[in-house]
Amino acid sequence: MFIVHCLLFILFSCFTFHPFHTSLTQMEFDPKSQTFEISVRVFTDDFETALTKENGGKPLHLNLGQKQDKLVEQYVRKHFAVAGADRKPIPVTYVGYEQEADAQWVYLEMPYAGKSQNVFIKQDLFIDLFADQVNLVTIQLNQVKKTVVFRNNQPVQAVTL
Template identity: 45%
Template structure:
């Protein structure tokens, strides 16, 4: 009898334990570093894999799972192109080259490159990644250009920053 009681308690507790293991916050971290030799920004975006899967599933209209070696790079690229945009001083979007993605543990790294010459005067960065999915989404973006380092927080209602 006592053994059954513990089994019942364990079974009833399982959903709560599983829910606690999922992350309760929605954040991405982006490193955007200028490489003067290549005249380009090298960008890596770290996104929780389950959040990325939810966004891709909603945009594709079918269940999308992200893992290394899958065939989802075109979906990821299309999604990132809509949500991550650098514009120059004339408000012209800079060319974005999708390099690829790498899934590790609970996160997926997305790698990009943006060819760029000149100063950041008048430049604007949009990072609205996952904001259509999660109202509390925050995208922390670290930008290193020449010797300057700045961190920008993108959130609902503030998806664009002047660099």
């Protein structure tokens, strides 16, 4: 299922119009810095729709050369979060974003002590906009890789790191 989603995401990322709504989040542990490096890939048109709504309906375009870091960070923090087993948020640092073809990459970092633990991940980007939204989160920790699928009915999931 994951491979099919990834192939569809890559295939349709070449077109401005896409018949489905998906995002891909990659969380990769860096043992040197003891952090998860997090990359979120979203279609630009979907992101602009969400940011326009977040911006009180005032149209927003990401490809016009004007950086929108404040609004991008605000939106991503509202819709992506990680909490410990005690449900206390784990701090996530916003690094920035960049455009790639018809997509945007948003970069974050999260400290991680490297010890196995249960966490709750919230990934509900665009779920309030598109009923068919699917958000894939791939977690790479040492040699273990797992993928978690977030949908309208499952915007928060428990994961063991």
